[in-house]
Amino acid sequence: MNWFRTTLLMAALTALFMGIGAMIGGGAGALVALLVAAGMNMFAYWNSDKMLLRMHNAQPVDQRSAPELYEMVADLAHNAGIPMPKVYIVDEDQPNAFATGRDPQHGAVAVTTGLLRMLSHQELAGVVAHELAHIKNRDTLIMTITATVAGAISMLANFAFFFGGNRDNPMGIVGSIAMMILAPIAAMLVQMxxxxxxxxxxxxxxxxxxxxPMWLASALGKLEQGARRIDNPAAEQNPATAHMFIVNPLHGGRMDGLFTTHPRTENRIAALRQMADAGAGPWG
Structure with missing residues (x-):
């Protein structure tokens, strides 16, 4: 069901992008918009991991420099059935983590120094396992593509607003103005x-x-509290990367509503607790 919903949302995002292109240049505009989206996605496919790691000044570590973390990632990657990802540490007081990479063969996991100080060994394992799940599910690629297309929709809408669109489009001038205003909002909602x-x-x-499950549930509670108290300057400067983190690194609304990149932490913990209570796995 999650994959079906994700596919529908990504299709809606692509259709919205093509719709903006059609508003600007008719059928030819829609085709150009599709080609631009494809080009941007190809760029994101090859370069997004390097850009994200550079934005947050993530430093690579190995078995010698961070043996406990490295061996934990190796063990959990084996459990997940994926290749050993690269491991990074971000010198950041806010406890948080993210994964990146275009596929499991090019995956990377990054954790902050604040996370390493705050969590127990078991809680850290829960967080690392969550990030490895993103790599295994190719979520890192999906979220990079959606962020790229959403950003392109905003760019096209701004272009249409300042330079005018296709005067012959069936929506008329009022519909065109509404599209220019609402399309970026709709793209943001779909991305979230x-x-x-x-x-x-x-x-x-x-x-x-x-x-x-309760290892991750316990970690999420601590990370949420830590993220509320401690700033993440790099994330604040690059808010488009917020959705890549395990908890929202930005200081803002915490509602599980339309304008949040992450589910409400209490809801995530409740789902994990229900999973543990069901005893449907090796923890049962």
Whole structure:
């Protein structure tokens, strides 16, 4: 169901992008918009991981420099059935983590120094397992593509607003203005809906990978409190990357509503607790 919903949302995002292109240049505009989207996605496919790691000044570590973390990632990657990803540490007080990479063969997991200080060994395993689930499910690629297309929709809408669109489009001038204003908002909502869907899926898969849903549930509670108290300057400067983190790194609204990139943490913990109570896995 999660994958079906994600596919529908991504189709809606692509249709919206083509609609903006059609508003600007008719049928030819829609085709150009589709080609531009394809080009942007290809660029994101090859370069998004490097860009994200650079934005947050993530430093690579190995078995010698961070043996406990490295060995934990290796063990959990084996449980997940994916290749060993690259491991990074971000010198950041806010406890948080993210994964990136275009496919499981090019995956990377990054954790902050604040996370390493705050969590127990078991809680850290829950977080790492969650990030490995993102890599296994190719969520990192999906979220990069949706962020790229959503950004392109905003760019096209701004272009149409300032330079005018196709005067012969069937929506008329009022409809065109409404489209220019509403399209970026709609794109943002779709992007956030996809992000929330993939977070719930990664929570469940991560619990299965580490074998203990409550390890991740306990970690999420601590991370939420830490993220509320401690700023993340790099994330604040690059808010488009917020959806890549395990908890929202930005200081803002916490409602599980339309304008959030992450599900409400209380809801995620409740789902994990229900999973543990069901005893439907090796933790039962």
């Amino acid at each position: 809906a996809i992000s929330r869907t993939r977070e719930y899926a990664a929570d469940r898969a991560g619990a299965e990978i580490c074998g203990r």
